[in-house]
Amino acid sequence: MDLRQLHALLAxxxxxxxxxxxxxxxxxxxxxxxxxxxxxxxxxxxxxDRAEGELTVEGAIVADRARRIxxxxxxxxxxxxxxxxxxxxxxxxxxIGTTARWLVPAVLNGVxxxxxxxxxxxxxxxxxxxxxxxxxxxxxxxxxxxxxDDPDVDTDVLFTEERIIVxxxxxxxxxxxxxxxxxxxxxxxxxxxxxxxxxxxxxxxxRRARVTLSTRAEVDGLRLLTSLAFQxxxxxxxxASAAPSWLEGDWKRVNVEGLSPRIVGLATPRRTPPSAxxxxxxxxxxxxxxxxxxxxxxxSPATPATD
Numbered sequence: 405m406d407l408r409q410l411h412a413l414l415a416x417x418x419x420x421x422x423x424x425x426x427x428x429x430x431x432x433x434x435x436x437x438x439x440x441x442x443x444x445x446x447x448x449x450x451x452x453d454r455a456e457g458e459l460t461v462e463g464a465i466v467a468d469r470a471r472r473i474x475x476x477x478x479x480x481x482x483x484x485x486x487x488x489x490x491x492x493x494x495x496x497x498x499x500i501g502t503t504a505r506w507l508v509p510a511v512l513n514g515v516x517x518x519x520x521x522x523x524x525x526x527x528x529x530x531x532x533x534x535x536x537x538x539x540x541x542x543x544x545x546x547x548x549x550x551x552x553d554d555p556d557v558d559t560d561v562l563f564t565e566e567r568i569i570v571x572x573x574x575x576x577x578x579x580x581x582x583x584x585x586x587x588x589x590x591x592x593x594x595x596x597x598x599x600x601x602x603x604x605x606x607x608x609x610x611r612r613a614r615v616t617l618s619t620r621a622e623v624d625g626l627r628l629l630t631s632l633a634f635q636x637x638x639x640x641x642x643x644a645s646a647a648p649s650w651l652e653g654d655w656k657r658v659n660v661e662g663l664s665p666r667i668v669g670l671a672t673p674r675r676t677p678p679s680a681x682x683x684x685x686x687x688x689x690x691x692x693x694x695x696x697x698x699x700x701x702x703x704s705p706a707t708p709a710t711d
Contacts, residue, residue, distance in 0.1 A: 597623075
């Protein structure tokens with residue numbers, strides 16, 4: 405078994421065909437087929453369903469281990485280089501959309517100034533999408549909605565923010581500056597899907613207030629939820645940073661009494677110790693949140709700035 409075989413297996417798993425995997429690896433299809441076949445021979449199992457271009461059950465097990473092996477090897481190299489020189493290496497980072505809007509520009513500037521030898525790859529997605537990528541070692545760290553109930557994920561609170569209603573001006577809710585959950589329950593609103601951290605906490609608060617919120621639609625993506633409210637589709641219950649104070653339009657922010665704050669945290673995979681560049685980026689993110697979070701007006705950093 406060698407690294408070329410693992411890379412070939414993961415490329416087929418990601419691109420769903422041997423030809424696409426070959427293009428991604430800048431080689432020919434016969435090389436990819438040979439590497440996968442030799443790996444299958446060594447482990448004594450079929451790892452790729454040739455008809456579908458998908459991993460078999462055995463293939464998924466091997467791919468999961470392979471991602472972890474390659475992540476550890478990359479971390480070893482990054483750690484040793486960072487001991488000899490400046491912090492260097494690649495960090496794959498996931499960020500939820502409403503936070504990415506103000507955090508990512510500052511992080512990019514900070515990495516350029518402090519860690520010019522670090523290559524940063526940023527993926528914007530929902531927590532629902534980012535967590536599986538974190539657990540499968542496709543991401544090194546992620547900024548996500550909390551809480552996260554997974555024994556394989558370590559989390560650290562970054563900040564909290566209030567949840568608000570963004571409502572079109574033509575909607576009756578726009579007549580209010582503040583509503584409670586009982587008043588809100590009489591209107592159909594846009595919410596994230598059940599099972600997401602953001603929605604689960606809202607439902608917990610609603611049960612505590614003995615009300616049931618009426619849903620116009622469920623959308624997994626807080627930026628999309630907010631955009632639908634901006635465009636007049638329906639009021640949306642979103643984090644305050646989704647509708648920053650400098651942004652104006654034919655809509656209104658309405659505060660909601662009785663809702664707990666949204667918690668945003670930094671998540672890393674517990675099974676794979678973070679590399680030197682990953683640790684450096686995590687520290688940079690904490691410092692940026694502490695320094696620039698208050699400027700967002702709606703964000704309360706959980707960690708003070710460090711030297």
